[in-house]
Amino acid sequence: QVQLVESGGGLLQAGGSLRLACAAFGRSFGDYRMAWLRQVPGKEREFVASITWSGGSTYYADSLKGRFTISRDYAKNTVYLQMNSLKPEDTAVYYCAAARLVRGGGTSPESFDYWGQGTQVTVSS
Numbered sequence: 612q613v614q615l616v617e618s619g620g621g622l623l624q625a626g627g628s629l630r631l632a633c634a635a636f637g638r639s640f641g642d643y644r645m646a647w648l649r650q651v652p653g654k655e656r657e658f659v660a661s662i663t664w665s666g667g668s669t670y671y672a673d674s675l676k677g678r679f680t681i682s683r684d685y686a687k688n689t690v691y692l693q694m695n696s697l698k699p700e701d702t703a704v705y706y707c708a709a710a711r712l713v714r715g716g717g718t719s720p721e722s723f724d725y726w727g728q729g730t731q732v733t734v735s736s
Contacts, residue, residue, distance in 0.1 A: 613637035613725045615707045620730030625699055627734070631692040633707030633727055640664040642712050645690040647681060648720065649703035650729075656706065658718035660692065670716065697734045704729040 619631040633645065646661035660671045660681040669681055680693040690707060708723035715722070 613709070615709060615725055615727035617705065617707045617727040617730040620705060620732045622733045622735065623697065625697060625734055625736050627697050628693070628695045629697065629732060631694070631705055631707075631730060631732070633690040633692075635688050635690065635707075635709065640688070640709060643709045643724075644712055644716070645681075645683060646708045646710065646718075646723065647690075647692045647705055648708055648723075649701075649705045649732075651703045656720045657703075659705070661710075661716075661718075662690065663712065672718075694732070697732075699734050699736045702732060702734050704731050 614636040616634045617631060623629060641664055644661050644663045647659040648656045649659055650656040658672050659675060660679055662669045662681045662683055664683060678696050683690045706729045707727035709725040710723040
């Protein structure tokens with residue numbers, strides 16, 4: 612059974628940094644890409660960044676390039692999202708997701724096969 616378990620969310624002031632982690636269990640993810648998406652109440656889940664598990668190729672939402680960095684650690688089966696220079700508008704629940712590579716590189720929520728439970732990030736001004 613596949614499980615994605617996020618951690619690292621919290622409350623912090625604008626300008627600060629936070630690193631989220633997503634531990635993946637239950638299968639080999641060599642033919643998957645891993646991603647982070649975020650959601651605020653009343654809005655659609657928004658793509659943040661993705662990384663292919665095997666090759667480490669990354670892709671970012673244009674608006675977040677330069678502030679957010681996605682990475683993965685093979686040995687720990689964990690994907691990270693480093694978030695710097697955080698702004699109040701980054702406040703959201705952040706979700707880890709996984710998608711089979713054969714499905715292509717879509718960024719909509721429907722493009723992903725597995726989801727974590729989410730972790731709250733709150734940035735105060």
